[in-house]
Amino acid sequence: MANVNLRDVRKVYNQTQVIHGVNVDIDDGEFVVLVGPSGCGKSTLLRMIAGLEEISDGQVHIGSTIVNDMSPKDRDIAMVFQSYALYPHMTVAQNMGFSLQMRGNAKAEIRTQVEKAAKILNLEPLLERYPRQLSGGQRQRVAMGRAIVRNPQVFLFDEPLSNLDAKLRVVMRGEIKALHQRLGSTMVYVTHDQIEAMTMADKIVVMRDGFVEQVGSPLALYDRPANLFVAGFIGSPGMNFLSGRYAGGAVWIGEVPLPVSDLPVSASEGRQVIYGIRPENLAISDDDGLPLVVDVIEPTGAETHVVGHISGQRVIGVFRERFATQPGDVLRVKFDPRKVHLFDQQSEQRIN
Incomplete structure (x- = not known):
């Protein structure tokens, strides 16, 4: 050896x-x-x-x-x-x-x-x-x-x-x-x-x-x-990437604010960023989550993969639950802010 x-x-x-x-x-x-x-x-x-x-x-x-x-x-x-x-x-x-x-x-x-x-x-x-x-x-x-x-x-x-x-x-x-x-x-x-x-x-x-x-x-x-x-x-399904603007401790895609934890972020107000979140770090919420418009449902048995969009940007979620929903329905989902990855849009390097 x-x-x-x-x-x-x-x-x-x-x-x-x-x-x-x-x-x-x-x-x-x-x-x-x-x-x-x-x-x-x-x-x-x-x-x-x-x-x-x-x-x-x-x-x-x-x-x-x-x-x-x-x-x-x-x-x-x-x-x-x-x-x-x-x-x-x-x-x-x-x-x-x-x-x-x-x-x-x-x-x-x-x-x-x-x-x-x-x-x-x-x-x-x-x-x-x-x-x-x-x-x-x-x-x-x-x-x-x-x-x-x-x-x-x-x-x-x-x-x-x-x-x-x-x-x-x-x-x-x-x-x-x-x-x-x-x-x-x-x-x-x-x-x-x-x-x-x-x-x-x-x-x-x-x-x-x-x-x-x-x-x-x-x-x-x-x-x-x-x-x-x-x-x-790295990761399957791949990480979700949403383009947005960092302001007020959140990333905004259109009028929708995406949560970021209070970990240090080297991003100035108004900076254009890529917001990354893995599909398994989404959770179904009863009423106060973000609106995910469903495009495709992919049941795998152990998990349910939901492909949809938020403010026109593609998002995939992986859930342990089984639920009856159809394309066009709106699911309320929460993002775990502790699992968020932020990247600069130009350099593509991690900033949090």
């Missing part, structure tokens, strides 16, 4: 800079998720750690070693890809032990390491099967087993669950997290799915357009997003 440190890492393709001076510290044994929309640079950054992409500038440290000029095989890392990349003519055991065979390890040692990894991943009954005889989840576990037998300092995962159906993704999410808890290894995981990031990570690195927007624990990013992008990316 080892820590991974990125120091002012940059990547340039044909004079176009795509990674802009990234600085990230990944502690020994930590599970870190790089998350962001497609094209944000997260996979490129992972491939630079692995040595599959050249580093244009900056340094990548694995342990105490600068690995910029080291080949991938010498970095003591193991990578699990989106595609399983299994050899179809080899059994599960042969696929898992192939890297050790290429190193010249003894057959008895290879067998011991394969059996140990198979036990961790519940693959023991499948060792003599071929990839074509396995389900998608089983193939992904074989790919993980192939990485485990190498006993690397760092595991790298590049969107390993993207090819699985929704239900299996949830199962494999839990299996990868349990694997990390058993091994205690340093893991860097790339995904565009913020639910995966929230449920699996010790630390999340949110990226956009080759920049790091915010680094922190899942709940820190959820509770105190640094800017509008992070606030909108």
Whole structure:
């Protein structure tokens, strides 16, 4: 196991800079998720750690070693890809032990390491099967087993669950997290799915357009997003954003005042702001709430999602209650002022 440190890492393709001076510290044994929309640079950054992409500038440290000029095989890392990349003519055991065979390890040692990894991943009954005889989840576990037998300092995962159906993704999410808890290894995981990031990570690195927007624990990013992008990316359904004017300790959208707690707000009177509130921080009120005109009702069973608008601006609420209402009805809702996020309209940075 080892820590991974990125120091002012940059990547340039044909004079176009795509990674802009990234600085990230990944502690020994930590599970870190790089998350962001497609094209944000997260996979490129992972491939630079692995040595599959050249580093244009900056340094990548694995342990105490600068690995910029080291080949991938010498970095003591193991990578699990989106595609399983299994050899179809080899059994599960042969696929898992192939890297050790290429190193010249003894057959008895290879067998011991394969059996140990198979036990961790519940693959023991499948060792003599071929990839074509396995389900998608089983193939992904074989790919993980192939990485485990190498006993690397760092595991790298590049969107390993993207090819699985929704239900299996949830199962494999839990299996990868349990694997990390058993091994205690340093893991860097790339995904565009913020639910995966929230449920699996010790630390999340949110990226956009080759920049790091915010680094922190899942709940820190959820509770105190640094800017509008992070606030909108983390959380499902996404945070409500309403454009308004800060005045008299409230945010006004038209003639409707939205409550703000008495926490310090660096906003002058009349400043144009974005008022953010998460859907679960709305509550049904009998008479003194804000008027939410209902557009769509989405019952999920455990919750009811209500999509509507206040003063012409879209709002979604998530409620535990079940109630009979129709599009066009008006619900009275209260916003929890302690859970309000305020952002400057121009800079999009948090101001409360």
